Amino acid sequence: MKPWKMKWEDMDCKQILQVVNVAFYGGFLVLMLALLLLYVSEEISVLLAVLAVLGGVSCFGGVLLAYTRLRCPFCGASLMLGGRIPTHIPNFCPECGKPL
Ligand SMILES: [Zn+2]
Numbered sequence: 001m002k003p004w005k006m007k008w009e010d011m012d013c014k015q016i017l018q019v020v021n022v023a024f025y026g027g028f029l030v031l032m033l034a035l036l037l038l039y040v041s042e043e044i045s046v047l048l049a050v051l052a053v054l055g056g057v058s059c060f061g062g063v064l065l066a067y068t069r070l071r072c073p074f075c076g077a078s079l080m081l082g083g084r085i086p087t088h089i090p091n092f093c094p095e096c097g098k099p100l
Pocket residue numbers: 072073074075076077093094095096097098
C-alpha cells in the first residue's frame with residue numbers, strides 16, 4: 001500500500017507519530033526560516049509570508065494531529081507527554097498497560 005493512500009484508521013501510533021514529527025518540526029523549521037528571512041530582508045516578501053503561514057499551519061496541524069490521533073488503540077488514552085509531543089511511543093499504554 002502506498003503511504004499517501006493510507007487512512008488514519010489503518011496507521012498505528014508509531015506511524016502517526018512519524019507524520020506528527022514531520023509536520024511539526026518541518027513546519028516549525030519552515031516558519032522559523034521564513035521569519036528569519038523576513039526579518040533580515042528590507043521589504044516584506046509575499047512568498048516568505050506565505051511560507052511562514054504554511055509552516056505555522058503545518059506546525060499547528062502536527063500538534064492537533066498528535067492530540068486527536070496519538071492515542072492508545074485499546075482505551076483511547078492520550079499518549080502526549082504532559083501536552084508535549086512524545087519523542088517515542090512507550091512500549092505499554094500508561095493508562096491500561098496494554099502493549100502498543
Ligand atoms: Zn490504553
